[in-house]
Amino acid sequence: MAFTETIIRPPKRNVAEKTATKLGRIGWDFSDANASRRSIHAFHSYPARFIPEIPRTVIRELSPPRSTLVFDPFCGCGTTLVEAQQAGYASVGIDLNPIGCLISRIKTTPLPPDFVDAANHCIADARECGPLPLPDIPNLLHWFRADVCESLAALRVTIRNVGDSATRQVLEAVLSSIIVRVSNQDSDTRYAAVTKDVSGETVFDAFAESAQTLAALTVTLPTLLEAPATIINQNVFDVQPSDIPGDVGLVVTSPPYPNAYEYWLYHKYRMWWLGYDPLAVKSREIGARAHFFSGRRREKEDFHVQMAGVFKLLAEVMREGAHCCFVMGDSKIYGQIVDNATPLLKAAAQHGFKLVFKSDRGINPHRKSFNLHHARIKREHVLVWER
Ligand SMILES: C[S@@+](CC[C@H](N)C(=O)[O-])C[C@H]1O[C@@H](n2cnc3c(N)ncnc32)[C@H](O)[C@@H]1O
Structure with missing residues (x-):
């Protein structure tokens, strides 16, 4: 009798599973990251900025189509935009803070020779x-x-x-x-x-x-010209999909969250000296501590509504199948640890985003903030969704 061999093929893994496996191999702590003092990232201090390895790795691993934009809706001092540019992608960033936007522009535009x-x-x-x-x-x-x-x-x-x-x-x-x-x-x-x-x-x-x-500081001039960055100095909730200059293929961001860093305070005197109004920035800043000590205790609900607003914008500007990576910590409010991943997951699901990867990362203990004792900043969540 002829022997028939039955080949049992493993079930085809879908794209989301492959993405999760790929991202699961990454050591998200980047404990041997060594910031170069000669890189353009080193210009100007900024609180809670990304270590460049985070956006660099996400862009490399998720490699969106070349024709699409890399988007950071909370671009701060432009770490994601610089990394997108180095990888040859045009990018767009939004930030409420005019100092963050000023630094982002300087880092992503050719410097005047003289x-x-x-x-x-x-x-x-x-x-x-x-x-x-x-x-x-x-x-x-x-x-x-x-x-x-x-x-x-x-x-x-x-x-x-x-x-x-x-x-x-x-x-x-x-x-x-x-x-x-x-x-x-x-x-x-x-x-x-x-x-x-x-x-x-x-x-x-x-x-x-x-x-x-x-x-x-070292920058490669041709990349600046070939992969331009658009920087929008606005409250993210006032930005319209039509303000985003193209299809977004990847989002890499780290949002502000309740009672952690105070970006307006950090740059208060910089803003005064340059002619901006830090109090106007404070009143619109997501997560500014003042909002949590004014007799209101709606921090979780507010944060969920705010993040739902952000995901609404993302759903409108991102390509179908594109990925979106958020990195963020938890908060400590009135002595209680508040899990910020839950409202974020809810907001993303509400706008049809599918979670493909979730992990935690340890933060370098030498990273400081103004209000270290208010925030729980030893670990952060890394969350990746598919649009
Ligand atoms: C964690 S920081 C981003 C840092 C950035 N990843 C970097 O590497 O520089 C969060 C940013 O959100 C900005 N932000 C806070 N509230 C905002 C709002 N309503 N609209 C836009 N940006 C806002 C803050 O100014 C701050 O720059």
Whole structure:
């Protein structure tokens, strides 16, 4: 009798399972990540920014079609946009914070070749300016010495007089990068006034040094031109699908969440000095602590509604089958740990997104925030959906 062999084929794995397997092989802690001080990511501090390895890995592993955009609806200082650009993708980012948007633009646009000379001219003109009226900034002389204020006020005027808008924008970002250093604020992560060894001259030295440092950071010019980034400085809830300049093939983001980081506070004096209104930013910022200490206790419900608004926008701009990756921690509110993944999962499901991967990652213990004791930031969730 002839022997018939029956081949039992394993059931075909669907795309979602393959994606989950691929993402499951990644060591999401990236514990050996070593931030390069020479990379453009190093320009300007920003709280709770991504380590570049996160968007880099997600873009590489999920490799969306080349013709589509990489989108970060909370782009902060532009880490996802820079990584998208390095991988050859055009991108789009939204952020409410004008300082985040300013830094994102500087990192993703070719720098004017003569901006270091322009910085030095501004310093020379500011030295000649003589005393100017100080800007009307609350508690100014608590946070800045009078001679530091005079130099900052003079630099601010000379920068405003720079004719070329691209150069002016870079010089504003350079000025922003030195504000905390020349203030009485202890450090970028500690919001307390201390006596520091700074003077009016320190402002000019720090400004010149920061411009030089920016000029020395490495970017590959052709990628900037071939893979442009669009940066939208708006409340995410005011952005219309028509504002997104194309089909989105991948979303990589880390949203703000209740009672954790306060982006407006972190950049408050930077915004005052550059002529923005930090209080307007505070009133619209998702998760700002003030909202949780004003007698309202609707943080979970509010967060769910806010994230549902974000997923509504994503559903409208993402291609079918495209992926969306959110990285975020939990909150500690009134001493209770609040699980932020649950409202996020609910919001995504409501708009037809299918969860394909869920994991946790440990956060480097050296990463700091203003309000470390309010937040639970030892671990974060990594969640990936398919549209
Ligand atoms: C976790 S940070 C993003 C950091 C970013 N991944 C990076 O690498 O720089 C969250 C961002 O959400 C922004 N944000 C808060 N509320 C917002 C709103 N209503 N609309 C748009 N952006 C908002 C904050 O300004 C902050 O930059």
